[in-house]
Amino acid sequence: MEGLIMRTTGSWYNVRSDEDGSMWQCRLRGKFKIILDQKKTTNPIAVGDRVVWETENELEKTGLITDILPRDNYIIRKSVHKKTAHSHILAANIQQAILIATLAYPRTSLGFVDRFLVTAESFDIPARIIFNKTDLLEEEGRAFLDELKRTYEPLGYPCLFTSTLTGEGIDEFHALLKDKISLLSGHSGVGKTSLVNTISPAFNLPTKEVSDFAEKGVHTTTFAEMFELEPNTFIIDAPGIKELGLVEMAKEELHHFFPEMSKRFGECKYYNCLHLNEPDCAILHAVEKGEIASSRYLSYLSMIEGDDNRR
Ligand SMILES: Nc1nc2c(ncn2[C@@H]2O[C@H](COP(=O)(O)OP(=O)(O)O)[C@@H](O)[C@H]2O)c(=O)[nH]1
Ligand SMILES: [Mg+2]
Ligand SMILES: [Zn+2]
The missing domain is CATH 1.10.40.50 (Probable gtpase engc; domain 3)
Incomplete structure (x- = not known):
């Protein structure tokens, strides 16, 4: 059977079965683990990986992972603390990286936007930008948004204007996420949780804000997690994408x-x-x-x- 890695905790992996969407706790089969250990990553399998697995215990819903399928892309972080050059894969097979930005309350700087885009490019992940809180904008702010759209769309970064207050762009936001695996990023307070709640009401998205990690310079190992907002629509909450890309x-x-x-x-x-x-x-x-x-x-x-x- 095939499945999708939704979460990892130590040597256990939460696998979502492709067959019926059920969740299974899986470990790596011994032989397969030995093969993987020869690769120089601290985590051979990451959130977003597609794996081949088999049932171990039907009642306890446990299984064994026997193989990993090729990745389309992945976000990797070189671990600088260890003497050997190990790296840590944060997430794999991300179909789009979405930056939620706001012109005000809070202000997302264009420098921040561009760094996000460069990071996404470097990992080969298609990027999109959502400008939220359009209800707060006067004419001038609106005109600036149109200008940004004219700058970014020809470069291959679709832009969407949204407001969770007026409902502007919400259907488009829903359509954008539907049936995909998306990574959502953005400063604290831009409206990530509010936007996700327009699709999955009362969804408590525990997004660790990118800015928090960058500004505090936290270098602890951070694990990504995947959530299924509605059947077959996933978002990845990957902390710290901002600081990852340009370091190397x-x-x-x-x-x-x-x-x-x-x-x-x-x-x-x-x-x-x-x-x-x-x-x-x-x-x-x-x-x-x-x-x-x-x-x-x-x-x-x-x-x-x-x-x-x-x-
Ligand atoms: N005016 C306005 N406020 C919004 C909008 N979306 C979210 N907010 C508010 O912005 C604040 C932060 O939203 P939240 O979803 O928690 O942001 P997060 O930190 O990115 O998850 C909350 O007070 C929301 O009610 C919007 O479209 N317009
Ligand atoms: Mg939030
Ligand atoms: Zn030149």
Whole structure:
């Protein structure tokens, strides 16, 4: 049988059976564990992994995992504390990463948005942005949202405007999540719980806020968890995605994760151009001509300088 890993606790895995959606407590079969141990990760199987499993005890609902299916993508964190280069897989097979942002109450900075997008790109996860609390916006704020939509959608990041108060965009939000595995992120207070409750009323989403982790510099091992909002619609609550991506990213690689830069790859005079102040830089030209949003370029500069944690 096949199933989906919803949660892990030590050597036990909560597996959701593909057959009928029932939950089983599974361990790794001995032989399979030995094979997995040879890979250098602290957790060979993570939330979101698809596995092959068999029943062990029908009454107690326990089983044995015998194989893992290939991953579409995964979020990994290098464990810096150990001498050997072990890494920790936070979650796998994420179909979309959704950032919930607000222009005000609280303000989500564009630097934060762009860092989220770069992180998602680096893990090969399609990203979307939801701007919530539109009911709080005056005309000017609305116009700014439209401008952001015009910036982000051509780059491949669909934008949605929502309000849990007026109901704007809620049907679209529901449709966006339906039958997918989504990762939800965003600052504390932007309305993640409220939005999820529009689909699954009274769902107590225990989302650990990304900003909390980044700002306090917590480096403890954190486990992701998956929740089934309605049949076959899942969200992953993965703490700390903000601090994960760029840690290991070289300056020279950063432009690969800005679609408007990667599509101009090779157009600069120097093949190793960092697009800072080099002559005949295609990126700088595009910024001057307004073809690349200056806010995006500023985010790039900020990430290259490594001071984006303060934004
Ligand atoms: N005005 C307004 N307030 C909202 C909206 N969505 C959520 N809120 C409020 O924002 C606050 C934080 O919401 P919550 O869902 O707990 O945010 P979370 O921390 O991201 O889970 C609560 O007081 C909500 O009632 C919205 O669309 N408009
Ligand atoms: Mg919440
Ligand atoms: Zn350049």
